[in-house]
Amino acid sequence: MRAFQLVGWQQPPELREVPVPEPGPGQVLVKVGGAGACHSDLHLMEAPGPPPGFATEPPFTLGHENAGWVESPGPGVTGFAPGDPVIVYGPWGCGTCANCREGKENYCQTTRGQGGGLGGGHDGGMAEYLLVPAARFLIPLGTLDPRQAAPLSDAGLTSYHAVKRSVHLLGAGSTAVVIGVGGLGQMAVQMVRALSAATTVIAVDTDADKLETARRMGADEVVLPGEDAVTRIKDMTGQQGAQLVLDMVGADPTLRLAAQVARVLGHLTIVGLGGGALPVNFSSPAHECSVASPYWGSLPELMEVITLARQQKIEMLVERFPLESASEAYQLLHDGKIRGRAVITPHP
Numbered sequence: 348m349r350a351f352q353l354v355g356w357q358q359p360p361e362l363r364e365v366p367v368p369e370p371g372p373g374q375v376l377v378k379v380g381g382a383g384a385c386h387s388d389l390h391l392m393e394a395p396g397p398p399p400g401f402a403t404e405p406p407f408t409l410g411h412e413n414a415g416w417v418e419s420p421g422p423g424v425t426g427f428a429p430g431d432p433v434i435v436y437g438p439w440g441c442g443t444c445a446n447c448r449e450g451k452e453n454y455c456q457t458t459r460g461q462g463g464g465l466g467g468g469h470d471g472g473m474a475e476y477l478l479v480p481a482a483r484f485l486i487p488l489g490t491l492d493p494r495q496a497a498p499l500s501d502a503g504l505t506s507y508h509a510v511k512r513s514v515h516l517l518g519a520g521s522t523a524v525v526i527g528v529g530g531l532g533q534m535a536v537q538m539v540r541a542l543s544a545a546t547t548v549i550a551v552d553t554d555a556d557k558l559e560t561a562r563r564m565g566a567d568e569v570v571l572p573g574e575d576a577v578t579r580i581k582d583m584t585g586q587q588g589a590q591l592v593l594d595m596v597g598a599d600p601t602l603r604l605a606a607q608v609a610r611v612l613g614h615l616t617i618v619g620l621g622g623g624a625l626p627v628n629f630s631s632p633a634h635e636c637s638v639a640s641p642y643w644g645s646l647p648e649l650m651e652v653i654t655l656a657r658q659q660k661i662e663m664l665v666e667r668f669p670l671e672s673a674s675e676a677y678q679l680l681h682d683g684k685i686r687g688r689a690v691i692t693p694h695p
């Protein structure tokens with residue numbers, strides 16, 4: 348089969364011919380419907396060597412945001428039949444440590460909690476077939492199309508988890524600011540909408556088109572970053588700032604803005620891997636404002652995200668690319684030219 352692989356650090360990925368994996372006991376072979384192209388893959392491609400804690404050496408297949416159809420369940424697997432549409436929970440933990448038993452395999456205590464295509468020693472989904480190491484990582488999609496649903500497993504789940512952990516702050520009259528409304532940020536806007544109808548959502552982005560999309564997806568206000576962004580957001584919040592500020596970029600300028608608009612007792616949540624640093628001292632961010640950097644989300648939360656999608660309460664803008672155009676998709680992502688999520692579809 349064909350697989351889009353990282354073949355060496357700081358080398359462009361290549362489409363290579365590799366054997367179709369055989370599912371062993373408890374494993375499931377999935378025919379890939381969609382594999383989302385994520386910004387974190389770009390960081391991986393540019394990395395001079397394995398990032399901290401990264402256990403996989405190239406070559407390995409990229410793609411950690413996957414959905415498809417069950418191709419063949421391995422020996423002992425029950426509950427799944429060939430042809431079933433499924434989404435793949437991405438952070439593959441051990442399944443038995445305390446965090447994994449709560450479904451928080453993203454915080455597995457015995458491995459890095461990283462799945463296929465992201466350094467857990469497994470190949471990802473940018474290939475015709477994906478070997479999933481345990482059936483518990485599969486969630487039935489029902490009527491959802493895997494080619495459309497794939498981004499829910501990362502862009503959807505990551506943004507859902509980032510909002511849900513702060514939902515107790517999002518009461519009447521509250522405000523959430525989403526900085527950066529590309530694929531991930533557009534989902535975050537919708538997740539605030541889905542989890543708290545009472546919250547005012549402010550979207551911030553340099554790209555007017557993306558702001559327009561954010562507005563269509565539920566943002567109440569849109570703001571271009573720059574000189575008066577802080578003043579405008581303060582004016583919208585009675586000079587208090589926002590209860591929740593989600594930085595979906597994580598670069599120095601966005602973190603600076605985030606620190607200026609998060610209120611006392613608020614949450615400043617860094618989701619983007621932009622590599623910036625947030626200075627913290629007694630007066631900034633605001634007093635008792637908590638800063639967190641959540642990673643992905645839990646298995647039960649992915650089930651909630653799938654439910655929201657089935658209820659049509661969230662939608663994902665998807666641009667499909669055949670497997671042979673994966674490089675092109677990443678280039679467009681790199682250049683900021685993907686409006687939602689680029690999804691590689693090996694079986695269009």
Ligand SMILES: [Zn+2]
Nearest residue numbers: 385386387501
């Ligand atoms: Zn990702």
Ligand SMILES: [Zn+2]
Nearest residue numbers: 441444447455
């Ligand atoms: Zn574990």
